[in-house]
Amino acid sequence: MSARNFTGWTGTLEDVTGLKLQQANGDARALGAVDEDRRLVDRAKAGDVRAFEALVRRYERWVFTLALRMVGDRGDAEDIAQEVFLKAYRGLQGFRGGSRFSTWLYAIASHHCLNHLAGRDSRARRAERTGNPTDRHGGVLPSALDRVADASPGPDAVLERHELRRVIQNELVQLTEQHRIVLILRDIQGMSYEDIAETLGVELGTVRSRLHRARMELKARLEPLLANRSET
Amino acid sequence: MNCPEAREAFTDLYDGTLSGPPLASLSQHLDGCSACRAEWVAFRRAMDALKALGDEEPSRGFAARVAERIEAPRWWQRAAATLVFPLRVKLPIHAAALVLLGMAGLWMSQRSPELQRAAVEHAPVAKERPSPVTEAAPPPIPPTSTKETEAVARPSAPPPKTVAPQKFPPPPAGAGKVAGPAAVPADQDVAHTPPAREEAARPLVAPPAVAVPQVQGGVADPGRLQSAPPPPEARTKAESTPRADTGVSVMQRSISVPARRSADDLFSSAVTEFAAQRYEPAIGDLRAFLAQHPNDGRVPDARFLLADAYRAQRRYAEASDEFEAFLRQYPTHRRAPDALYRHGEIRLLLGDQSGCNILRDALNRYPDAPEAAAARETLPARCP
Numbered sequence: 001m002s003a004r005n006f007t008g009w010t011g012t013l014e015d016v017t018g019l020k021l022q023q024a025n026g027d028a029r030a031l032g033a034v035d036e037d038r039r040l041v042d043r044a045k046a047g048d049v050r051a052f053e054a055l056v057r058r059y060e061r062w063v064f065t066l067a068l069r070m071v072g073d074r075g076d077a078e079d080i081a082q083e084v085f086l087k088a089y090r091g092l093q094g095f096r097g098g099s100r101f102s103t104w105l106y107a108i109a110s111h112h113c114l115n116h117l118a119g120r121d122s123r124a125r126r127a128e129r130t131g132n133p134t135d136r137h138g139g140v141l142p143s144a145l146d147r148v149a150d151a152s153p154g155p156d157a158v159l160e161r162h163e164l165r166r167v168i169q170n171e172l173v174q175l176t177e178q179h180r181i182v183l184i185l186r187d188i189q190g191m192s193y194e195d196i197a198e199t200l201g202v203e204l205g206t207v208r209s210r211l212h213r214a215r216m217e218l219k220a221r222l223e224p225l226l227a228n229r230s231e232t
Numbered sequence: 233m234n235c236p237e238a239r240e241a242f243t244d245l246y247d248g249t250l251s252g253p254p255l256a257s258l259s260q261h262l263d264g265c266s267a268c269r270a271e272w273v274a275f276r277r278a279m280d281a282l283k284a285l286g287d288e289e290p291s292r293g294f295a296a297r298v299a300e301r302i303e304a305p306r307w308w309q310r311a312a313a314t315l316v317f318p319l320r321v322k323l324p325i326h327a328a329a330l331v332l333l334g335m336a337g338l339w340m341s342q343r344s345p346e347l348q349r350a351a352v353e354h355a356p357v358a359k360e361r362p363s364p365v366t367e368a369a370p371p372p373i374p375p376t377s378t379k380e381t382e383a384v385a386r387p388s389a390p391p392p393k394t395v396a397p398q399k400f401p402p403p404p405a406g407a408g409k410v411a412g413p414a415a416v417p418a419d420q421d422v423a424h425t426p427p428a429r430e431e432a433a434r435p436l437v438a439p440p441a442v443a444v445p446q447v448q449g450g451v452a453d454p455g456r457l458q459s460a461p462p463p464p465e466a467r468t469k470a471e472s473t474p475r476a477d478t479g480v481s482v483m484q485r486s487i488s489v490p491a492r493r494s495a496d497d498l499f500s501s502a503v504t505e506f507a508a509q510r511y512e513p514a515i516g517d518l519r520a521f522l523a524q525h526p527n528d529g530r531v532p533d534a535r536f537l538l539a540d541a542y543r544a545q546r547r548y549a550e551a552s553d554e555f556e557a558f559l560r561q562y563p564t565h566r567r568a569p570d571a572l573y574r575h576g577e578i579r580l581l582l583g584d585q586s587g588c589n590i591l592r593d594a595l596n597r598y599p600d601a602p603e604a605a606a607a608r609e610t611l612p613a614r615c616p
Contacts, residue, residue, distance in 0.1 A: 049299050049303055061289050061290075064290040065288050077290075089298075162506065215242070215243055216242075218278050
């Protein structure tokens, strides 16, 4: 490994500083957003569906991304995201405002995704018992094929980039649900350890240990693919 | 600090939560341990790749659809609402429903074959009254869409013997009147009508052609029933292509000439749709690309993607065919190993045990391919 590459790790400290700054900016924005959320929640509680629609628009991207990264299929992800918002609307009267609306919504979304995957796994196991040919993670794609890492460079850079994203997504859905969700919440959605712990209802230490195991596993899965690509 | 301890600290280092002596200790270890340095680089690379996945947006109008579902009453609310309607509301609704049902029944009964036959029995009466179209139509080239005009104007024309293809349902009883002179003005030169207008006029004429089998006992007036096919010369003059005398062929012609798009446009669009997991449009683009640009250098990639798109849609039979065709045409392509492994797996998903042999073949030929490990897991499980 070249020295230039290795300086990447000292660069990390700068990156981390940048990350912290980014988080601080995000927090400031979040404070304004909390007030707006509260106003919209109050109106939605009073029966204003348009106010709830505004809330959906504020969080649709977040919820959809979480669902998509968890299940790996856009159609399923959109269904899940809809269900999450419907659940939130129906449970809105029970939301007392003790926590932020976003945290409350993220908790609903996270648990809904986990329940969906648990249901899908059990359906896949049932199908396996009955001898029906099915893929191992419930029908998104044949999993043995998902693991195919197409490391060869193609003539079309766009195609390769999209394929790389697809392969990474496919590797992501190979992780256990508990590892996957922590990884997504932290490294894609950028949540703090504390928020993740609150969202998932687990201890801070559990978040940290799951996250570390998930990252190491993903690293191991992506290592051959990314090494090949960096060589080419 | 030893290697396991250093690697255990990667997450803290990446999150920036490491400071003081632990950070210094890790730094010292990484300076001296090339293996851990390489691990750290791989760790960061994987995290960067994960972050690059980024956010995604749901399809347009998502929030509005959620609001729509919220506002739509749930099934039990609908049921309850129906049950608790007051009588003064229910009665008029029920009465209106009954009237509507009665009218629908009447309408349907009027279109029954028996009533159509009854209508046919009145044909001589209609025949006695000359049609204004007959008088107005130019005799040499009768308008193709008013075939009854031609039939009446040429009493020596042979009675209809052939039955039009039975693609159309039996016509409504009043179809003869609808498709008559009112449908196409007699002075209109249909031979010069643009195809679109011709197309629009044709459905009024084509369905009655199948009325012939319902005419029993020879009482039918061909002019009234519009069943006489246009004479060959009229067809030749009126229509530019030999098969243009059916509405279907005109339709096929208009569908089969899509706007030609450039190879780059089609391929790029296909890849974008594929990456966004919108496989149906991706398949459409890929098929168009393959049809319109068969000599493009990206044809093998497009064929592979097409097969893969079918696979993602779980259309395994089509995926299997495509992979098979790909392997036959491009056996040495760089994607051939992928194609072979996927083909084997898909065959198994289709319940076809030949997939076992394909996977074994793949393992023999490409034992070092990344997907070989997965195939080695699959084989003992599915190929006892």
